Amino acid sequence: MPELPEVEHIVRYLRPRLATRTITGAAPSFPGLRGRTIEAVRRRAKLVLVDLDDGSTLAIHLKLTGKLWVRAEPGPKARLALRLDDGQALVLEDARRLGWVRRLDALGLDRLLAPLGPEPLEPGFDLAALRARLARRRGRLKPLLLDPTFVAGVGNIYADEVLFAARLHPRRTSASLAPADVARLHRALVSTLRRALDARTDEVPDQERVGAGGRGAAERISGLKVFQRAGRPCPRCKTTITRSVVQGRGTYTCPACQRMPAGA
């Protein structure tokens, strides 16, 4: 479960279930955790950060298919289970096994987080901040949005949704943007992620709604306008949404709303 809104939602689900709990064991064994008390659960970019009472932090990256649960029984798919003092367990499942968990001291955590770009939903990420970052980079918009050092938390789904909301073609370059384009991009980034996060108000994270069928993300995340909707009408103008490949990633656009200006 990966992008900013989903990871944030998982963190909100975990926080009351993990805070003040003491870890009583780990399977498979994980050095140094027994007896540690969990002080805080937070998010940076797509990382879940679990702060422990000795100043160390468990950093968890779910990558493409990682899921985190708190429940009584780890179950057969568990990659890692941390036993808690209330009888529950923090369980990591990860079908593709690309995710990871690291225990880091303060310095190691700093080194992990230092390269990351700004949090798009934090107040500091205003129009001027985006303008300044765009001015320092060349490149096409979609790869920029997907670059965790450019902006934190945006992945393949929301990159496409943001660019659609901003009416910008994913291959537009940063240098080709007029001030009004940058303003629309900023508004789209904030509002798209905000709305996605606010839509997740139910107690149960998306990851629990399995069995929805269909292809991955699009079926489980409601409100998507273009992502994985090739062949269907644009919700704005009814033109057929198309799929292309940008940077090796499936990319969905409305060819009418997101035109490539001549010379861009």
Added chain:
DNA sequence: ACATGCACCTGGGAGC
């Protein structure tokens, strides 16, 4: 500096 392609892994769906 940027684009491209590949690496890490596995599973599910579509089509034959």
Added chain:
DNA sequence: TGCTCCCAGGTGCATG
């Protein structure tokens, strides 16, 4: 049913 192929929400690195 059982193939085979394509696709998948992320990053990091190596190469042009």
